[in-house]
Amino acid sequence: MNGIHDMGGMHGFGRVDREENEPVFHAAWEGRVLGISRACSAQHLFNIDESRHGIERMAPVDYLASSYYERWLDRTVRLLVEKGVITREELERRMAQLAGGVDPAPPHRDPKLLDRMLRATKERAHFRQPGPPPRFVTGDRVLTRSDAPVGHTRLPRYARGRHGVIDTVHGSFIFPDTNAHGQGEQPHALYSVRFDAADLWGASAEPCAPVHLDLWERYLELAVTAPGRSPS
Amino acid sequence: MSDAHHEHGHHHREPESVLSLRVRALESLLVEKKLVASEAVDRIVGAYEQDIGPHNGAKVVARAWVDPAYKQRLLADGTEAIEELGFGGVDLKVVENRSGVHNMVVCTLCSCYPHALIGLPPVWYKSFEYRSRAVREPRVVLREFGVDLPESAEIRIWDSSAELRYLVLPERPAGTEGMSEAQLAEMVTRDAMIGVALVRSPAPAAR
Numbered sequence: 001m002n003g004i005h006d007m008g009g010m011h012g013f014g015r016v017d018r019e020e021n022e023p024v025f026h027a028a029w030e031g032r033v034l035g036i037s038r039a040c041s042a043q044h045l046f047n048i049d050e051s052r053h054g055i056e057r058m059a060p061v062d063y064l065a066s067s068y069y070e071r072w073l074d075r076t077v078r079l080l081v082e083k084g085v086i087t088r089e090e091l092e093r094r095m096a097q098l099a100g101g102v103d104p105a106p107p108h109r110d111p112k113l114l115d116r117m118l119r120a121t122k123e124r125a126h127f128r129q130p131g132p133p134p135r136f137v138t139g140d141r142v143l144t145r146s147d148a149p150v151g152h153t154r155l156p157r158y159a160r161g162r163h164g165v166i167d168t169v170h171g172s173f174i175f176p177d178t179n180a181h182g183q184g185e186q187p188h189a190l191y192s193v194r195f196d197a198a199d200l201w202g203a204s205a206e207p208c209a210p211v212h213l214d215l216w217e218r219y220l221e222l223a224v225t226a227p228g229r230s231p232s
Numbered sequence: 233m234s235d236a237h238h239e240h241g242h243h244h245r246e247p248e249s250v251l252s253l254r255v256r257a258l259e260s261l262l263v264e265k266k267l268v269a270s271e272a273v274d275r276i277v278g279a280y281e282q283d284i285g286p287h288n289g290a291k292v293v294a295r296a297w298v299d300p301a302y303k304q305r306l307l308a309d310g311t312e313a314i315e316e317l318g319f320g321g322v323d324l325k326v327v328e329n330r331s332g333v334h335n336m337v338v339c340t341l342c343s344c345y346p347h348a349l350i351g352l353p354p355v356w357y358k359s360f361e362y363r364s365r366a367v368r369e370p371r372v373v374l375r376e377f378g379v380d381l382p383e384s385a386e387i388r389i390w391d392s393s394a395e396l397r398y399l400v401l402p403e404r405p406a407g408t409e410g411m412s413e414a415q416l417a418e419m420v421t422r423d424a425m426i427g428v429a430l431v432r433s434p435a436p437a438a439r
Contacts, residue, residue: 008340008391010364016376018356024281026355029252034280034352035273036259043267048395052342065245068343068358073255086261094257103256105264114269121276122321122348127395154393156340158367168325173394190394192325206371208386214394 002148002157004060009158009201030069037076042120046079048127049180053152054079131172134189135217139226140166142193145219152180155219159211162199163223167212168192175216189217280352288319289349289399290420294413296326297404310399314349321348325390328401329427332385335400336374336427338366339392346397350422357426367391377428400427407433 007013025031040046046054054075055063063071080086097104136142146161154176173190193215197205244251262268292314296303306313310324324346327335339345343358356362365373370387374380381387390398402424408416411434423429 005341007360007364008338009368010360013359013361013364016356016359016361016365016373018377019354022354024352025277027248027252029248029255031277031280032255032259032273035276036255036262036268038276039262039268039272045267055342062245064360067244068355070244070246070251073251073258077254077258080258085265085267086258090261091254091257094260095253098253098256098260103260105260107270108263108266108268110266110269114272114275117269117272118275118279121279125321125395128323154341156391156393158340170394170396173396176394190396201368204368206369206387207383209370209389210386211367211389211391213391214396216394 001056001150001152003056004058004063005056006157008156025069033069033073033076037072038121039117040076040080042117045083045085047179048125049152049174049176050079051075052176053180056152127174128171129174129185129187131187131189134169134172134191136166136169136189136191136220136222137226137229138166138169139229140222141224141226142166142191142220143223144193144215145221149177151177153177153219155215156213158200159195159213159215162195164193164195164199164213166191166226167194170214173216175218177216177218190214191217191220193220280347284347285351286349286420286422286425287417288351289346289422289425290417291317292319292326292349292399293401293420293425294417296401297408297416298413303401306401319348322346323396324349324399325396326399326401327388327390327427329403329430331403333388334374334379334381334385334427335388335390335398336366336370337390337392337398337400338363340364340367341391341393344392344397346399349397349399350425354422374428377423379428379430400425402431405431405433 055071058071058074077091081088142164144155144160144162168191170190170192172187175186175188178184178186192212195211197209197211200211259273263270295317296306306326307328310326314320314324329335340363343353345353345357367389370389392398419431421429424431
């Protein structure tokens with residue numbers, strides 16, 4: 001989707017401000033949002049692509065006005081409501097109960113579940129899945145798709161309808177555009193594609209500043225085959 | 233919250249007290265529904281506050297600096313090579329800085345970042361300013377970070393758009409020939425592994 005999250009190349013944002021000795025979290029609730037979100041992932045309540053799309057669907061004005069973990073909170077509530085795990089009314093009621101000093105939830109002691117949740121933060125997720133063989137090889141010149149899909153995609157606007165060169169063939173990875181929408185994992189070839197800055201930004205491009213994106217084969221069509229190989 | 237806090241992109245739609253209450257309510261509901269174990273959130277937060285941080289990535293960089301065969305494996309397959317040092321949980325590609333080539337990592341669409349090796353991203357990495365500008369004017373952004381590279385140097389930007397994370401292998405600075413692997417690791421900063429800083433030669437007194 002052409003959302004506010006798709007910020008690469010936008011003008012108007014100022015200097016990058018840094019904070020010396022920044023704490024891991026700026027408030028305790030930020031850490032808890034991260035922990036809850038990780039725990040939900042370990043329970044497979046939503047996948048990574050649904051979770052990204054959950055943030056992308058925030059109203060642009062809210063997205064811009066929110067901090068990072070505020071967006072995470074908005075997303076986590078939104079997805080859990082959509083999936084029927086909780087309701088907004090239930091959440092409001094629980095907030096009122098807690099504000100009154102009462103937490104009616106009994107503790108849930110479950111060492112196996114706890115262990116699984118902790119392991120899930122360390123183990124490699126399985127985004128690499130078997131798929132059809134790649135059509136492109138390193139050195140092929142490709143053209144990116146120039147449409148405007150309404151759903152989730154990882155082809156940013158600044159690189160649509162642009163020429164690039166296949167830099168690396170990464171192998172077959174789960175496809176976010178379908179996995180975010182309950183349409184299956186549909187793993188297929190992922191490539192690192194190199195774009196010359198001038199092909200992205202025209203005359204205002206900085207010299208010698210190529211941008212690399214990891215792009216799925218369905219975002220790409222062949223423009224020119226690599227020297228020395230016959231087209232497939 | 234302090235003024236300093238607000239200078240760094242923390243704007244909230246709601247008061248912190250309401251946010252905090254909503255988060256507690258959410259956790260309470262998930263525990264009540266037996267979807268989340270009681271201590272899980274505390275333990276996950278603890279892991280990010282104590283165990284997972286740039287010191288992990290620094291060990292990987294230092295090993296690559298002292299062991300050429302390891303460096304070769306790291307650049308060929310980062311995912312496998314970090315497992316040799318006990319790190320994992322991520323598909324990783326390591327990109328090497330060398331004379332005339334500098335690498336810099338961003339995620340324009342969200343804030344993808346190699347957590348397992350360098351912890352949670354700083355606020356600036358997640359900021360609209362960095363996400364919008366790093367791909368379009370990397371030299372200007374780098375100068376704001378105090379890195380001024382010659383016009384002839386190539387700056388390779390890696391926009392992390394897939395489930396593959398990027399780590400920059402900085403150049404080993406001159407004057408570190410006699411240093412141990414552990415001493416080298418102490419010099420490697422988070423920002424150098426994102427590619428917005430260089431690892432500086434040690435001051436003569438520190439040698």
